[in-house]
Amino acid sequence: MPDSRFQIDADIRKASTPPSRVYTDPAIYAAGRERIFAGSWQLVGDAEQVRVPGQVHPFTLLEGCLDEALLLTRDDRDGLHCLSNVCTHRGNLVCEHGGVESALRCRYHGRRFGLNGSFVSMPEFDGVENFPSAADNLPRLPLERWGPFLFTSVKPSIPFGDWIGPMRKRIEWYPVDRCKLDATRSRDYLVQANWALYCENYLEGFHIPFVHSGLSDALDYGSYRTELFDHSSVQVGIARGGGDVLSPPSASPDHGKSIAGYYFWLFPNTIFNIYPWGISVNIVKPLGVDRTRVSFLSYVLDSSKLERGAGAELDRVEREDEAIVEAVQKGLRSRLYERGRYSPTRETGTHHFHRMLAEFLA
Numbered sequence: 092m093p094d095s096r097f098q099i100d101a102d103i104r105k106a107s108t109p110p111s112r113v114y115t116d117p118a119i120y121a122a123g124r125e126r127i128f129a130g131s132w133q134l135v136g137d138a139e140q141v142r143v144p145g146q147v148h149p150f151t152l153l154e155g156c157l158d159e160a161l162l163l164t165r166d167d168r169d170g171l172h173c174l175s176n177v178c179t180h181r182g183n184l185v186c187e188h189g190g191v192e193s194a195l196r197c198r199y200h201g202r203r204f205g206l207n208g209s210f211v212s213m214p215e216f217d218g219v220e221n222f223p224s225a226a227d228n229l230p231r232l233p234l235e236r237w238g239p240f241l242f243t244s245v246k247p248s249i250p251f252g253d254w255i256g257p258m259r260k261r262i263e264w265y266p267v268d269r270c271k272l273d274a275t276r277s278r279d280y281l282v283q284a285n286w287a288l289y290c291e292n293y294l295e296g297f298h299i300p301f302v303h304s305g306l307s308d309a310l311d312y313g314s315y316r317t318e319l320f321d322h323s324s325v326q327v328g329i330a331r332g333g334g335d336v337l338s339p340p341s342a343s344p345d346h347g348k349s350i351a352g353y354y355f356w357l358f359p360n361t362i363f364n365i366y367p368w369g370i371s372v373n374i375v376k377p378l379g380v381d382r383t384r385v386s387f388l389s390y391v392l393d394s395s396k397l398e399r400g401a402g403a404e405l406d407r408v409e410r411e412d413e414a415i416v417e418a419v420q421k422g423l424r425s426r427l428y429e430r431g432r433y434s435p436t437r438e439t440g441t442h443h444f445h446r447m448l449a450e451f452l453a
């Protein structure tokens with residue numbers, strides 16, 4: 092059994108990066124799926140998916156990783172619910188297609204549930220003791236909201252407010268409620284690398300001048316900085332020269348700065364890039380020890396500002412990042428590499444992430 096335990100010194104000047112087995116060993120990947128992802132908060136979509144009362148939307152939470160069959164519903168009192176989509180009788184999937192329903196009925200033996208998940212009826216169960224009980228309702232998961240975004244967690248390891256709070260507060264002036272999904276600008280990327288390599292690359296701007304020549308022109312590298320929170324971090328990109336920028340109001344700690352973009356990362360795999368044109372959401376979805384799907388969702392606020400500044404050419408930047416993390420994945424298989432060291436000025440976000448990885452995998 093490979094050891095998933097490792098130490099990352101709290102002092103970045105003394106610390107070494109995680110051992111390469113963390114990114115290459117299938118058993119450590121599997122341990123991370125349960126210890127990191129099963130307790131995490133995940134974006135499940137937005138309220139538009141269940142727009143009218145009676146609407147149901149089955150989906151798989153983190154397909155290829157958690158594979159949890161869930162169901163979003165809007166009941167006839169306009170309440171939103173996130174339910175387990177697994178029938179409490181013998182485990183069939185209750186709802187296979189989205190649509191508008193007055194109730195849920197399992198097609199295996201006819202058990203019925205309300206749209207809030209409560210058990211309603213079951214044929215041929217007369218005389219069954221202690222039935223129905225609370226265990227016969229569909230398990231209900233927490234459903235939380237920020238702007239148009241809905242989040243859930245199978246068994247939350249931290250309170251939602253602690254997780255999202257620092258980002259929500261930092262940009263409380265940003266009109267997140269007005270951002271609308273543009274499916275034509277959204278796409279998935281398949282990356283031949285471990286999910287954590289994708290995140291740790293995202294978490295440092297150190298590589299921007301080396302890897303992203305185009306993006307480098309839009310950002311002032313000298314004033315680029317990272318701030319750390321308990322379960323998240325933000326990189327603040329200051330614009331170089333003019334163009335579209337975010338101008339935070341006087342109550343904001345960023346007042347007076349020309350912000351090209353805020354790059355928020357929330358443990359373990361949720362990314363909100365906040366630009367003048369809107370929000371580029373990136374969900375980093377593990378598929379295997381060296382395979383990752385990254386879903387890009389574009390929530391547009393002002394389409395006249397698309398394709399300008401640091402939020403332009405996201406596809407090019409993504410391909411540049413993919414090429415580099417895929418090369419790192421190959422490098423980590425070497426017998427001649429084990430761990431590296433950190434830049435104390437440029438890799439604080441990555442070090443912070445690695446500390447969390449070490450804590451959850453221990």
Ligand code: FES
Pocket residue numbers: 178179180181182183197198199200201202
């Ligand atoms: S599994 Fe659903 S009614 Fe039997």
Ligand SMILES: [Fe+2]
Pocket residue numbers: 292293298299302303408412
């Ligand atoms: Fe990058």
